[in-house]
Amino acid sequence: MTVTEAASAAAPAGAAKAPRIIDLSQAVDAAAWEPDPIVHEVMTPAEGARHMADEMKLHFGLDFDPADLPGGELLSLDTLTLTSHTGTHVDAPSHYGSRGDYGTPRHIDAMPLDWFHRPGLLLDVRDVGTGVIGRKRIERALDEAGRTPDPLDIVILRTGADRHAGTARYFTDFAGLDGPATDHLLDLGVRVIGTDAWSLDAPFGDMIRRFQESGDRSVLWPAHFAGRRREYCQIERLTNLDALPGPSGFTVTCFPVKIAGAGAGWTRAVALVDA
Known part of the structure; x- marks a missing residue:
């Protein structure tokens, strides 16, 4: 059973069906051609863990070992440089x-x-x-x-x-x-x-x-x-x-x-x- 079918089956009798959603948007893609190129920098979850440890030390004087996190990872972080007229x-x-x-x-x-x-x-x-x-x-x-x-x-x-x-x-x-x-x-x-x-x-x-x-x-x-x-x-x-x-x-x-x-x-x- 698909997600849509499951949602329909769970809906109360007589309830209005949800509208179908059509995506009309282009992706913001740094690999695509742009007259003003997009810069997309990715901090991986492992790099995020090390970054957090550095920030905790710098701002709060606390020592934290990223190895204590599951897999040594925290969270990723994306930094983009682009115009507000990029993409849809x-x-x-x-x-x-x-x-x-x-x-x-x-x-x-x-x-x-x-x-x-x-x-x-x-x-x-x-x-x-x-x-x-x-x-x-x-x-x-x-x-x-x-x-x-x-x-x-x-x-x-x-x-x-x-x-x-x-x-x-x-x-x-x-x-x-x-x-x-x-x-x-x-x-x-x-x-x-x-x-x-x-x-x-x-x-x-x-x-x-x-x-x-x-x-x-x-x-x-x-x-x-x-x-x-x-x-x-x-x-x-x-x-x-x-x-x-x-x-x-x-x-x-x-x-x-x-x-x-x-x-x-x-x-x-x-x-x-x-x-």
Whole structure:
């Protein structure tokens, strides 16, 4: 009997079944390619025992022999050096700039938690490839999904970019929203927009090339800079979106880690699907 079957058997008659949980998060992996590499240092349980003995001697003047512990081991300890935008994470309004038309942008620890546990709406825009997702493509995706998001629904873009996660192509081969497309979703009351891509904007190189050709500054980071006009958050670097049951029928939970004064926080984003 599986754990799920055992839990079902133990549940009282008539009790609601627990929702199915789909993991939408990438691992923080020091072995994967990152433009800002991750440093992951591991203190083994044996090293932890020796470290504890040294600390007890230094701070309390107590002698302790690690050999007295089972196997000579205490506890492991992981130390990581990474940005708050590594792995699946939530961008706060303060990430987009120091000032907003609505006032001072909030940091990630100040955002309302009820933004991050909401019905989800998946928009499939994989046909765009690399470049810009415009408003017309978003409108067509909404038609294909069969509904318009309600205010505070979490909209997720399936670009297909997560197939490159962990490689340099993840940084260059994806599609992102332009300004009108972002504004359209915000006009509908959406306050959290997610993507399986590196960024909610188009790739850096793509934006800069279009700016150099046109001189139009509006092509530079339009999805992020929309957050200077209206307060909203992004979830970047999602994955496993193909496991979702369809455009809707699930709840997204993506509470960001509460980092004081930070422009982003890591999240273990999941989808909850009714049994």
